[in-house]
Amino acid sequence: MAMTGVLRPGHAQVRVLDLEEAVTFYRDVLGLVETGRDTQGRVYFKCWDERDHNSYVIRQADRAGLDFFGFRVLDKATLDKLDADLQAYGLKTERIPAGEMLETGERVRFTLPSGHVMELYAEKSKIGNGIPLVNPAPWSKARDNGIAPTRLDHCLLYGPNVAEVQKIFTEVLGFYLVERVLTPDGNGNAAIWLSCGQKVHDIAFAEYPEPGKLHHCSFLMESWEQVLRGGDIMSMNAVPVDIGPTRHGVTRGCTIYAWDPSGNRFETFFGGHLPYPDYEPMTWTFDNFGQGLDYPQRKLHETFLTVVS
Numbered sequence: 001m002a003m004t005g006v007l008r009p010g011h012a013q014v015r016v017l018d019l020e021e022a023v024t025f026y027r028d029v030l031g032l033v034e035t036g037r038d039t040q041g042r043v044y045f046k047c048w049d050e051r052d053h054n055s056y057v058i059r060q061a062d063r064a065g066l067d068f069f070g071f072r073v074l075d076k077a078t079l080d081k082l083d084a085d086l087q088a089y090g091l092k093t094e095r096i097p098a099g100e101m102l103e104t105g106e107r108v109r110f111t112l113p114s115g116h117v118m119e120l121y122a123e124k125s126k127i128g129n130g131i132p133l134v135n136p137a138p139w140s141k142a143r144d145n146g147i148a149p150t151r152l153d154h155c156l157l158y159g160p161n162v163a164e165v166q167k168i169f170t171e172v173l174g175f176y177l178v179e180r181v182l183t184p185d186g187n188g189n190a191a192i193w194l195s196c197g198q199k200v201h202d203i204a205f206a207e208y209p210e211p212g213k214l215h216h217c218s219f220l221m222e223s224w225e226q227v228l229r230g231g232d233i234m235s236m237n238a239v240p241v242d243i244g245p246t247r248h249g250v251t252r253g254c255t256i257y258a259w260d261p262s263g264n265r266f267e268t269f270f271g272g273h274l275p276y277p278d279y280e281p282m283t284w285t286f287d288n289f290g291q292g293l294d295y296p297q298r299k300l301h302e303t304f305l306t307v308v309s
Helices: 019-029 076-089 162-172 224-236 286-293 302-306
Strands: 006-016 033-037 043-046 056-060 065-073 093-096 107-111 117-121 151-159 176-182 189-195 203-207 213-220 241-247 253-259 265-271 282-284
Touching (some): 006 019, 006 151, 065 076, 065 213, 076 093, 076 107, 076 162, 162 176, 162 203, 176 286, 224 241, 224 253, 224 265, 241 302, 282 286
Parallel strands (some): 006 056, 065 117, 213 265
Antiparallel strands (some): 043 056, 093 107, 107 117, 151 213, 241 253, 253 265
C-alpha cells in the first residue's frame, strides 16, 4: 500500500524515577542504543535497526508514566495539513520548535480527550543502523547487546473517551480500526487497536477512568525465539515479568510484558496478522477478552486491567 500521511510511530518520552538506573536498564538489559543527552537532562535511545536518531527518550521525574507519543509524517506539507485538520476538528495544537528534542524537527503537539499528549513531526536526523546501504549485512554488532529489539513498534494507552479518540484517529489522522474489544454490555468499545499502515496496530487505547495513563510501550522482536531469549535475559537480570511468554488472540502477536525499574510496563512483541485498510475490524466480546489477551491460558490477567503508570 502507498505510504502517505502518518507513516509510523516515531518516539515516546517516558518518565523514570532514577535516571541512571533507567539508563543502565534500557541500555544494558533491553539493549537500546544510547544516542545522546540534552541540557534538559533527557537521555535518548534508538533500537539497533532503527535509522533515525532516537525513538525512546527518558527523563527523571517524581512519578513514572508517559509525557508524549509521537508519529512521523510524510513531509512538511503533510505536517501543516494535519495541523490544520486537527484545528478544524476542534483540537488545540501547539508548534514545538525544531531542536527542542535532539536531532528532531518542528513538532505539532495536541492533547487527546483521553488525556494523552500526541505529537506529529516530519524531520529527524538519520544516523543509520550500523549496516551499510550497499551490500548490507543482516544485522549489526548492536544486535548482540541485551534483548535488542529492532524498533519501537506501538503503545497501549489507558484513559477515558475512547470513542472520541477513535474518531480523531480515523477521521482526521487517517488510521483505521483493526480490532476491538466490546464493553461488557456490548454497546461500545472497551479497547481499540488502530493502524496507519499494514501493521496490526500502531497505537491502541483502552477505556479507563483516569486520563493520560501508560499501559505499555512495545518493542518489536525479530522472531518468537528472540522473544523467548528476551525472557531469559529478563530472568537473568531479575526483571519483574507481568505476563508471558504467550500469544495474544487480539493481533495474534507473541509477547512478554514486563516492568522497567520505575514501574513502566514494556512489551517485547513479535508477529501479528497483516491487515489492509479495506478489511472489516475483528471484534472480541468482553467475556472472551481473556482469550484475546492470553490465548493459551484464556486468562484475563488482573494486572493488565489495573496496573498503569
